[in-house]
Amino acid sequence: MLRRTLYCGLLLMAPVLAQAAPPNIVLILADDLGFTDIQPFASEIATPSLAALADNGIRFTNHHVAASCAPTRAMLLTGVDSHLNGVPNIPEAMPPSQRGRNGYDGVLSHRVQTVATLLREHGYHTYVSGKWHLGKDASRLPDQRGFERSVILADSGADNWSQRPYLPMYRTAQWYKDGQPHQLPNEFYSSEYIVDQAIAQIDSQHGDGQPFFSYVAFQAVHIPVQVPAAYRAMYESHYQQGWSALREQRYRAAVAAGLVPPSTALTAMNSTADWMALSNAQQRDWARRMAVYAGMVQAMDHHIGRLVEHLKTLGEYDNTVFVFMSDNGPEPADPVARFGLPFVLWMKAMGFNTDYGTLGERDSYVVIGPGFASAAASPLSYYKYYAGEGGLRVPMIIAGAGVAAPGRQSPALTHVTDIVPTLLDLSGAAPPGDDYYQPSGKSLLPVLADQRERVRGEDDALGYELGGNAALFKGDYKLVKNLPPAGDGRWHLYNIVSDPGESRDLSESMPERLAAMLADYEDYARRNGVLAVPDGYDQLQQVSWNSIMARKTEWLSAGLLLFVLVYGGLLWRRKRLRG
Structure with a gap:
């Protein structure tokens, strides 16, 4: 109680922009979207709705998340490091040696409170529509984690056209509405449906004088990548020169837009x-x-625009804060190339195809692979899963109520754990009680108010680890290690302000800084209970193994049946030849 009283006193003294009423909050999360995948971040992809939000807000060009979806989502909703909030890795990629130790559960811990809980206690209506992926037992669904209304996909992904799983480990796509299993309608496209549900939730209690918090979590552009043919047709001639040409094109556009400095090298x-x-x-x-x-x-941008226009119609737009970001960098995985015939057979059994003529349409299974994933992250290095900037640095826009001098770009080093402290400051809600882990991020309110350029000092260390890939940010510098197959497993040091492409390793020329930051990382790992991964650990390989183990009875039965058929066929053939 004393801590909350002190907090409220400090809040009254903070330089907060005056609001006629607590603002509504719309938190929009894209899935696997790259750094230069939207128009305000130098993309050739038309996203006018997000461009309009950027014009009415701030583009954060040095914003970081985790390199995989669930850890980011857990930090986004709690402000607490992923190793303390229960989701240091997605459960589908957790090695057996880690599972259940030091909070390595892959589901949201009960030792943290969500921002939805805190806002609801402060008088907000709280809604979520879209991908959840933070636990599917009754105590961890959104209705038990602070959300009044919820329509969510509990899994890591799913088909965008029907209630169908996208990986063999899932028997079905598990959707829930207000804590109960939910059946999708026959006519369904994920981005449209998620926004339809968000609008319906907001409308259900509109006009009672309470502000709302709406968390809108798209499946776009998680695999399988799918869209109505009319949207695909708009880009049929755009990518004929290939991924390296696109990476170069976006690099030049990012430099011209001031998203990265001219000193950036393209690796x-x-x-x-x-x-x-x-x-x-x-x-x-x-x-x-x-x-x-x-x-x-x-298509995602179009449906975001529908939500924005609806809020204007309701008269809520001017008193709404919008936060948009991606959960990690672009997805490089190609299950067909990696897992071969077993995955192809599973796709056939599920009714998926890769036919050129209908790519992206209903029943189509599309991935962009490492080549175009690298282009989507341009001019950064690496992509999803890895601790390189392409895996961790994503576009973020904060717009609307409470933003001074809109239209700006901010190069401030920011992190996904900063969002909860920022929303608490904007709303006036109190932080979690003393029985819970406290948010570790920094409030971005001084940047939003155009009063400070940074929220972190030169000596503030920000640690990170996921699946053995690790980093530590301090001032303008980043210590980073990426495991094979894309990385070399060694620590490197970069100035990510002048070299966001991570092309010039400073570890030999700055040994003292390297040693100091290594010590900072070890301190971070100790304080947050980071566990080492097994030798040879590979996240995608672990997902494959966990998929087999999740369905081991069925795989064994199928293998036994195949053996019987083959062996029986050989016996029959031998008998025929002898006859």
Whole structure:
């Protein structure tokens, strides 16, 4: 109680922009969206709704999240480091040696409170629609974590056209509404449906004088990448030159827009194949896949625009704060290439195809692979899963009520754990009680109010780890380690202000800084209970193994049946030959 009283006293003295009433809050999360995938961040993809929000707000060009979805989502809703909030890795990629130890559960801990709980206690209506992925037992669904109304996908992803899983580990796509299993309608497209539900939730209690918090979590552009054909058609001619040309194009656009400095060097990822070595048919196929991806981004933007226009119609737009970001960098995985025939057979059994003529449409299974994922993260290095900037640095826009001097860009080092403290300051809500872990991030209110350029000092250390890939940010510098296959498993040091592409390793020329930051990382790991991954750990390989174990009885039965059929066929053939 004393801590909350002190907090309220400090809040009254803070330089907060005056509001006629507590603002509504709309928190929008894209899935696997790259740094330069939207128009306000130098993309060729048309996203006018997000461009309008950027014009009415601030673009944060040095914003960081986790390199995988659930850890980011847990930090976004609690402000607490992923190793303390229960989700240091997605449960689908958790190695057995870690599961259940030191809070390595892969589901949201009961030792943290969500921002929805805190806002609801402060008089807000609280809603969520879209992907959840923070636990599906009754105590961890949104209705028990502070949300009044909820329509959510509990899994890591799903088909965007129907209630169908996207990986063999899932038997179905598990949707819930207000804590109960939910059946999707026959006519369904994820981005449209998620916004429809958000609008319905807001309308259900509108006019009673209470502000609302709406968390809108898209499936776009998580695999399978899918979109109505009309959106794909808008980009059919855009990507014929391939992923390296697109990466170069976006690099130049990002420099011209001031998102990164001219000193940025464009590095090539070792996982990016030579476009010119592909056949004409392969080039045509991959170019259309990227057109599907671009169309899915634009479709998401269209439905964001629908939500914004609805708030204007209700008269709520002027008193609403919008926060938009991605949960991590772009997805490089290609399950067909990685898992081969077993995955192809599973796709066939589920009714998926990769037919060129209908790519992205109903029943289509599309990925963009490491080549176009690298382009989506341009000019940064790496992508989802890895601790390189392409995996961690994502676009963020904060717009609307409480933002001074809109239209700005901020190069301040920010982190996903900063969102909860910021929303608490904007709303006037109190932080969690003493029985819970406290948010570790910094409030961005001074930047929103145009009173300070940074919220972190030169000596503030910000640690990170996920699946053995690790980083520590301090001032303008970043210490980083990426495991194979894309990384080399060694620590590197970069100035990510002058070199956000992480092209110039400073570890040998700045040994004292390297040693100091290594000590800072070890302190972070100790305080947050970071566990080492097993030797040879690979997140995607672990997902594959966990998929097999989740359905081991069925796989064993299928294997036994196949053995019987093959062995029986051989016996029959031998008998025929002898006869």
